[in-house]
Amino acid sequence: MPEVDTGNTAWLLVSSALVLLMTPGLALFYGGLNRAKGVLNMMMMSFATIGLVSVLWLFYGFSMSFGPDTAGGLIGNIAEYGGWKTYNAPTDVWGVTADLPNGTGIPTYVFMAFQMMFAIITVALISGAISDRAKFAGWMLFAFGWATIVYFPVAHNIWGGGWIASHLHALDFAGGTAVHINAGAAALGIALVLGKRLGWPGAGFRPHNVPFVMLGAGLLWFGWFGFNAGSEFTADFVTAIAFVNTQVATAAGVLGWMIVEWVRDKKPTLVGASSGAVAGLVAITPACGFIDPWAAVLLGLVAGVLCALAVSLKYRFGYDDSLDVVGVHFVGGWIGSLWLGLFANTQVNSYISDGVGATDGLFMGGGLTQLGRQAAASGIVTVWSLGIAVVLALILKSAGLLRVSTEAEADGIDLAEHAEAGYDLSVTSTGGGGGAFAMAGISSGAPAPATRPAPAEEPVAEQATR
Numbered sequence: 001m002p003e004v005d006t007g008n009t010a011w012l013l014v015s016s017a018l019v020l021l022m023t024p025g026l027a028l029f030y031g032g033l034n035r036a037k038g039v040l041n042m043m044m045m046s047f048a049t050i051g052l053v054s055v056l057w058l059f060y061g062f063s064m065s066f067g068p069d070t071a072g073g074l075i076g077n078i079a080e081y082g083g084w085k086t087y088n089a090p091t092d093v094w095g096v097t098a099d100l101p102n103g104t105g106i107p108t109y110v111f112m113a114f115q116m117m118f119a120i121i122t123v124a125l126i127s128g129a130i131s132d133r134a135k136f137a138g139w140m141l142f143a144f145g146w147a148t149i150v151y152f153p154v155a156h157n158i159w160g161g162g163w164i165a166s167h168l169h170a171l172d173f174a175g176g177t178a179v180h181i182n183a184g185a186a187a188l189g190i191a192l193v194l195g196k197r198l199g200w201p202g203a204g205f206r207p208h209n210v211p212f213v214m215l216g217a218g219l220l221w222f223g224w225f226g227f228n229a230g231s232e233f234t235a236d237f238v239t240a241i242a243f244v245n246t247q248v249a250t251a252a253g254v255l256g257w258m259i260v261e262w263v264r265d266k267k268p269t270l271v272g273a274s275s276g277a278v279a280g281l282v283a284i285t286p287a288c289g290f291i292d293p294w295a296a297v298l299l300g301l302v303a304g305v306l307c308a309l310a311v312s313l314k315y316r317f318g319y320d321d322s323l324d325v326v327g328v329h330f331v332g333g334w335i336g337s338l339w340l341g342l343f344a345n346t347q348v349n350s351y352i353s354d355g356v357g358a359t360d361g362l363f364m365g366g367g368l369t370q371l372g373r374q375a376a377a378s379g380i381v382t383v384w385s386l387g388i389a390v391v392l393a394l395i396l397k398s399a400g401l402l403r404v405s406t407e408a409e410a411d412g413i414d415l416a417e418h419a420e421a422g423y424d425l426s427v428t429s430t431g432g433g434g435g436a437f438a439m440a441g442i443s444s445g446a447p448a449p450a451t452r453p454a455p456a457e458e459p460v461a462e463q464a465t466r
Helices: 005-031 036-066 108-127 136-159 164-168 176-194 210-232 237-265 270-284 293-312 314-315 325-343 369-398 406-411 413-418 435-439
Strands: none
Touching: 005 036, 005 108, 005 210, 005 270, 036 108, 036 136, 036 413, 108 136, 108 176, 108 325, 136 164, 136 176, 136 237, 136 369, 164 369, 176 270, 176 325, 176 369, 210 270, 237 270, 237 293, 270 325, 270 435, 293 325, 314 325, 325 369, 406 413
């Protein structure tokens, strides 16, 4: 019977806490990018997701994701780790081994908690595409349905021994496919059904609080070390290289986005640098434990450049992805996943060949096989997530539960949905009005918050959020 490995367990407990911190960080990041009159609703969607998904995960999500294969490897056995059971070390009364993943000496509850945090932030990521116009009740119902039908089965397929991992042999160290492509595709689906914000594209959609944006990006960067390095579960060489790769790829992502702004817009911005950090984090996530650090730097640069360009696609194609979930997470996730097909290295991580039957990347002497596998896995997750998101959104729309009224959207979704505001507008200053709202720099007479100039292909009247 397995014994608890205190070192591995302590590391995963710390990593779990780091990953949980990422969701409040995401709330700050999204909240700062949003308009002032919708900042609380934006942050509430992330914060409430912690409550919803945590409970779903305990009672059936963990079983669906990491239980024994059912339905041909598409989902796990929903009853295997049900929340009505108790797991005691080293084994429980049901005969289930206490350590999961097996051989690590980590109690099942710790692994359950770690993966719970992944489920939470994946769902929360979607909300950035629908700011300022979605009913909060509709969001909660969508989150419930999407987590159950999409995230839990996809997590099983990627990490729980399901079909994509065991038959297709695609790689995803910490969530490029399961988290970012998955959430990005869903964001596109619900945004298409929900429709554009009033007045979009046009003036008035600038980030209202740039310091919030940077603080959120910093918390995401900090927490992401648990996200990536924690996904090795043990403290070993691969943990170390995943940690280093996370840092250097993110740093390169900052530089890549800044270069695009410098060349295109003549001035780099803090919003852009913060977004570049997130793009680097997204792209390195699936590859961090499988590639060399020099390849991680190249990946971060490429992701920073391409994601900076990709955020303009919404203006070209006319879909209102409010805070660029598609441009950063969907595109960045695809870049990172395909990067494995180019630079995966069995000398970095022997699990590539020994554990799942994957091969070296194209530029590491492995040919095109792994690149094809990565593209297939990414495509499967894209189609499934996008399709289910559209269906769920259409059901909610037909029931009148998806979008707030025109009046509520114009007056401010915070007041309409939550009866509170991010800034106290009742306080007046002695120098001519404006109060706290004016002090925050967001009254009609205050200078607009700094952000980058609009690229040529975007409407002149609106500067992009990133």
